[in-house]
Amino acid sequence: MANSVPRPSAEDAATVPPPDTKRATSGAAAASLHGEVLARLRDYIVEGNLADGARIPERRLCEMFGISRTPLREALKVLASEGLVDLLPNRGARVRTLSPQDIRELFDLMGGLEALAGRLACESISDDEIAEIERLHHQMYAFYLRRDLHEYFQSNQMIHRKIVEAARNQALSLAYASCAGRVRRVRYAANLARKRDRWGEAMREHEAILDALRRRAGSELSDIMFLHLRNKQAAAAEHLSADPAPAPQQFTGVLHSK
Amino acid sequence: MANSVPRPSAEDAATVPPPDTKRATSGAAAASLHGEVLARLRDYIVEGNLADGARIPERRLCEMFGISRTPLREALKVLASEGLVDLLPNRGARVRTLSPQDIRELFDLMGGLEALAGRLACESISDDEIAEIERLHHQMYAFYLRRDLHEYFQSNQMIHRKIVEAARNQALSLAYASCAGRVRRVRYAANLARKRDRWGEAMREHEAILDALRRRAGSELSDIMFLHLRNKQAAAAEHLSADPAPAPQQFTGVLHSK
DNA sequence: CGGACCAAAATTGCATTCAAAATTTAGGAA
DNA sequence: TTCCTAAATTTTGAATGCAATTTTGGTCCG
Incomplete structure (x- = not known):
């Protein structure tokens, strides 16, 4: 019993x-x-x-x-x-097991959603919000210099989340969250890419993002966001093809209630 | 019985x-x-x-x-x-009752998804597919001249669907279908707009879409698609504010099995 | 006449039960 | 042993049952 x-x-x-x-x-x-x-x-x-x-x-x-x-x-x-x-x-x-095709599709979808987020954000983002994203960007830069992957990853995600929030569109936020959840595991892999200069590349792209945000250049930011995700996708694919088996723990045990 | x-x-x-x-x-x-x-x-x-x-x-x-x-x-x-x-x-x-805010958000989301669809379509669409969309466009033009709202609406939807299909992205197609389903009722209203020149406006926008498609100008098409949806949204809003009560039939009866 | 209060009925949320698959296991022949 | 077959067990899909909440209807009081 x-x-x-x-x-x-x-x-x-x-x-x-x-x-x-x-x-x-x-x-x-x-x-x-x-x-x-x-x-x-x-x-x-x-x-x-x-x-x-x-x-x-x-x-x-x-x-x-x-x-x-x-x-x-x-x-x-x-x-x-x-x-x-x-x-x-x-x-x-x-x-659900994601095929390489699935992953490509989901990354592109995320790219489209982030492109939209950027476009919309430019319509209504405040200077304070931009300042907050800049702060996160600098924080991320610190983790980049320190080569702290986990914290870097967190800051990175937070920046993207802030941009989506700045779009002030609940429907978009929900769709984005759902999409992000599905690729979450894979996404992490993008930062593990062999040629670790993906990190530096991402930093430069984020700077371009901030620049477009400051200028409220929606259409331009939209392009940048999409390409940023394409690059992230390429990095993830590169890493995954080299090390295709994530192999998480087997199912067992009881979920801790806390 | x-x-x-x-x-x-x-x-x-x-x-x-x-x-x-x-x-x-x-x-x-x-x-x-x-x-x-x-x-x-x-x-x-x-x-x-x-x-x-x-x-x-x-x-x-x-x-x-x-x-x-x-x-x-x-x-x-x-x-x-x-x-x-x-x-x-x-x-x-x-x-679910859609508030005006919900409708705005969903239209923008649709715009973002269609913008993505256009961008991706430019990467891989064939000349035959473009020809098919042109055919639909001319068909729609015929319905436009004839002022046949229903058929016009159908052709219009078909064109958008073809573009989404041309993106060759299942995840996008699903997200788009879900979004389109939610705004379906409202969407129809866009074509009922008082100043019926919304129709002509849409025709011109579709021509611009086709032009960008032919040139495979993804980024440009992305902008056009988004703005096209914004205009559609404005037309729908205009119509809905004038005639806010759709009032469909009350719940009753049995769903016909066929 | 209108509003508060309360019992009856209906509706929801979840557990349990039951039948129809699928999976596993046991047995036997080549 | 290995492969195939068939019964036993497990697991799923759906129906039913039951307690709790909500809604309804009515009555009483102001």
Whole structure:
């Protein structure tokens, strides 16, 4: 009876994770089990905790989250529609494996979305917001000099996120987040590229971005953003072709509730 | 037996629509109940058969499709994640009402996606594909002269779809289809604009699009596409502000199985 | 007449159950 | 042993059941 599914009838309330769990997920977690599981499972997958193509038995996930199959399956359908998992009829869910073609397409889509973000940002961004992006840019430069990949990566992402935010378009932000989530694992690879001068290249591109932003040159910035993503894509492809197997941990264990 | 709702309770097995129903949906219909209901319900909503903001009792939908609540609820969650319906906790699903802000955002997003499509299309479109788009353009011109709004609208959409297809990017196509579905109702309004010279304006813009396509001027086409959508948005806004109430039919009755 | 309050009915969220696949396992022949 | 077949087990897809919340309808009071 240790980790059996919670029975609403019995007084056994200890199987469910602490109630504050709902806060631990990214974004706004819904009050419903479905919403919470959706957010948590999405994070879990996006963060690369499940091997590509690994089968995900519903039973296991249910135990992991301490819920029944109904809300879990609802979450899986949504994740499938987001492109994070594949749902094979009668054969369960698998973490979606991205083919090189998929990756190219998603990078281009991201490029298009960022191009749009840049264009829109130029219409309404404030000087303060630009200053904030400049600050991040300098911060990133520091990490670049220090060769601190992780922090560099974080700053980089933050800059892109700020530009998307500056577009003041919720629909765009959502589409961008979804796209970014799908390529997250791969994206990291762009910075691991052999000829590590990709870093310096990216720095120069960011400077061009800032320059266009300051001038509110939307159309121009749009081009720069797209090409920036194309270059990032090339770097990622270069790295991935050299070292194609990410091989994350196998599925096992229980999701920590905190 | 004319069009009364099917009752699943009795031994009456004939409640389910004929099996070939699954083919009646747009795109590829899944073999599962969930997949079929998802596609059918999405079409039903996109085509504007439900009033904006109308509450959609699960029970009613279940009877409409002749299924139980489980697959229906899965479909609703997916539609909610696509932005077609709102899911209020404990208070059911409603057709999502688009605020003017939402509409602006979605049009801009569409503009960004089409801008991307144009840019990518220039990289790989064939002369034959361009010829096909030219053909559609002339066809549209004929409908323009004839003032045939419906056919004009169809040709117009087809041209845009062809450009998106020419981009050869599945991820983009999906994102575009989702976005287009959400604004479909409103989009039609753009062509109803009072000063009907919006039509002529659109014709000229399409000529510019074709010109850029022929020259494979990706960056330029990208700008044109975005602005084209901005103009379409302005026309739609103009029409909607004058006649804000679309007021589609109330929810009732059974979905025809064919 | 209008608004607050409360019981009845309907609706939602989730767990459980059941049938139809798929997967695994056991057994036997070449 | 290896390959093939078939029963047993697991897993999925969908229906049903049940507690909790919301909505509805009605009554009483101001």
